[in-house]
Amino acid sequence: MTSTTPNVAATLPADSTRADDTTKAKRVKRRLTSRGATIASLIIAIIWTIPTFGLFVSSFRPREEIIENGWWTIFQNWGLTLENYQEVLLSPSVSAPQLGSYFVNSIAIAIPATIFPLVIASMAAYALAWIKFKGASTIFIVIFALQIVPLQMALIPLLQIFTGVITPAQNWISEVLPFIPTSNYLQIWIAHTIFALPLAIFLLHNFISEIPGEVIEAARVDGASHSQVFFRIVLPLALPALASFAIFQFLWVWNDLLVALIFSGGTSEAAPLTQRLAELVGSRGQEWQRLTAAAFVSLVIPLIVFFGLQRYFVRGLLAGSTKG
DSSP states (O other), X not given: OOOOOOOHHHHSOHHHHHHHHHHHHHHHHHHHTSHHHHHHHHHXXXXXXXXXXXXXXXXXXXXXXXXXXXXXXXXXXXXXOSHHHHHHHHOOSSSSOOSHHXXXXXXXXXXXXXXXXXXXXXXXXXXXXXXXXXXXXXXXXXXXXXXXXXXXXXXXXXXXXXXXXXXXXXXXXXXXXXXXXXXXXXXXHHHHHHHHHHHHHHHHHHHHTTSOHHHHHHHHHTTOOXXXXXXXXXHHHTHHHHHHHHHHHHHHHHTOOHHHHHHSTTOTTSOXXXXXXXXXXXXXXXTTHHHHHHHHHHTHHHHHHHHHHTHHHHHHHHTXXXXX
């Protein structure tokens, strides 16, 4: 007579498994929302905010006070002034020119450098996720691997390509079609687009691939082409992922100095705000009171973007990270 051991896992009802998952989720949520976790989060937030608060206070202090003592002495001596802001915003001198043109340059660089990779990456992500062709998996793996390549390794080869291709093309356009202005930002746009594409394609692919296949198949059965599926179904559903990556890319380009310094050609016509901030301290670093005010001016746009669209940041971090 043989005896059989019942499969305990098989006998457990599915409802009990779901109940266990729900209990674990509630337990984790309770820990994250406990009083101790809230206090720890507040302490971390305060410590993280102290440097920004010190920068803000220093931007209103006279040069002599900044050189002689730290910003925390403001509680003993309230010698506040607007001279630093007047110098960086309204001064017409060569040593401290107005930041308006550089502010415009940063906007002219950041907006197209955000739109271009989004357009290309969204189409590439859809093709890799829903168009069956030979080598799609290999291409996706190569794109994923490109994320680990240091940006600095591509600067010199890319600059050589630009010198041999982009610059002659700009000169040819200006000669043949003089009424079409050649952009001073073209090289910077292309560089930022190239550097952003691997991460953009990876994130958008993971998000777009989670769209239910029944929706795509139903559209294909109704006679929709790939372009119609992409524009009418995929883009509206992938809007959170597109918006979240747009925020990350915009902030990265806005705060970038290296790429702009390499590809702007050292001219003020295409120099962003970050490049001018690095020059405001003077040749010997003796005028860095200007840097405090100018740096806080440069924080205005990132702060507006963050507080206005902060709900998309978590979605961007979690886009495509889970299934189901």
